[in-house]
Amino acid sequence: MEAVSPATVDWDEMTDTILEVENLKTYFFIEQGIVRAVDGVSFTLQAGKTLGIVGESGCGKSVTSRTIMRLLSPSLARIVDGSILYYPVKGEPIDLAQLDPFGEQIRDIRGNEIAMIFQEPMTSLNPVYSVGHQIMEAILLHQEVTKEEARKQAVEMLRLVGIPLPEQRVDQYPHQFSGGMRQRAMIAMALSCNPRILIADEPTTALDVTIEAQILDLIQQIQADSEMALIMITHDLNVIGEVADHVIVMYLGQVVESAPVDEIFDAPKHPYTQGLLNSLPMIGREERLEPITGSVPGPHERPQGCAFAPRCPHVMNRCRLEEPPSLIAGEFSTVACWLYDEQTEVVYAPG
Ligand SMILES: Nc1ncnc2c1ncn2[C@@H]1O[C@H](COP(=O)(O)OP(=O)(O)OP(=O)(O)O)[C@@H](O)[C@H]1O
Ligand SMILES: [Mg+2]
Structure with a gap:
């Protein structure tokens, strides 16, 4: 085999894609009409990397x-378009969008290869088993260890997520935990599975800042050790700045901007991203800059053209008429905004 010097290795080429979401559309069909909750979302996730969704x-x-x-009931929500390619360790990629949501294949992947920390902790803790029992189950499923060893690891995991007196807490039931402790127990459980992908949906919002920092550190430590990929969903841009490699910014079911984290913070392109950043209190900044005015329209009031147009400080006629496509904005970035279309007459200098 030919030797390759580090200088000739394209490291980006070497990172492994683990999940590839393409033009995903999930609609709810309810009495009041169709809710286009997810309306053409695309992104790629690499092993060991963190994608932030804001x-x-x-x-x-x-x-x-x-x-x-695949946790949405098919009687309520339907995947109407797109694909979710999951790349297993061996074999061909699997399109999760095509799987039977109640079938064996997704059940094998869910909780094992892809784990999730939910916004509402009670969704994944079973009230009839002790917290320790549930963490031990996750450990025993993935490692060849004795029950005694699994219990030790469960106690250790509870300690790592900041649960006081873990030796005693391990035998308690979810209802004996406070909201914040349940959240931490759920994080412990998700991490005990050794997932290849962790989806964390607002994992730390209910927690105080010290515990939050501790949990983010723990997640990053595990990522470094195991190449776990992370999807971090949060309102908190500070958390994104700390953990994410790449960020997608969503507005009314669509990705309005997708870029490496530094670009999002240093040179945000979409007026919505700029508004989100402007609303962020920052040390050393006296006044708040132009935060976003108005509120997100209801699911049945989707504006014509660009969905953000009614709130956009740079709105143009074109924006109210035509929906902007995702335009290529850089090597790894896209932006869905007419300000960046060459055919648009206004020349706009961001910042
Ligand atoms: N079960 C449901 N039935 C009908 N519409 C739903 C249902 N669940 C979510 N939606 C709608 O889908 C859209 C997206 O909701 P989603 O929960 O994904 O928002 P989110 O970005 O996670 O918000 P948050 O930051 O508040 O958690 C919303 O318009 C919501 O009203
Ligand atoms: Mg949510």
């Missing part, structure tokens, strides 16, 4: 993650 409430972050996990 956007205001109702923009489709949770529905995106529940669609990937």
